[in-house]
Amino acid sequence: MIPLLAALSVLQLVSGTVLESFERTLLQYPALLVLLPVQIGTAGNLASIMCSRLTTQLYLGTYEPRLSNPDVRANVVAVFALAGTVFGLVGVAAWAIGVALGGSLALARVLLIALVSGMLLAVLVVVASVVAVEVSYRVGLNPDDTTIPVVTNVCDVAGVLILFAVVGVVV
16 A cells, blocks of 8 residues: 555645646636635545445445446436536535635636536546546455545546636636
């Protein structure tokens, strides 16, 4: 686990460096400043839930990484349903706080940014979770120990990139 944790620590440093390059945009739009940590944290939470559920299915013998598997399909639907609901609420809250802080982004833009980036993160969550469980199991590691740190770190880095890619298109 030490090499894995060391690699993930380096990945977090990269995420911080990328985040620093967007500092001016964050300060210009307070709603984005509010949205960023909540968006990344929520994606990590969804990834943790997905990994835990897939790992449980693996141990129960019901896991097959196919959408034809009703258990996997139910988990994918749950992730997207949660993402749509939570990221929508987070978008409205970020807009309200942004307005209170003197921000100028319209509710529709903040909501669009939150929902589009959130749903893209949900796709990443599903793919990263399935890949992490599969790889961990196939190389003989305990998925309970490895998958959650991997997917949450991937979601942190990709979350910053996805959010600012969407911001670049919408704003």
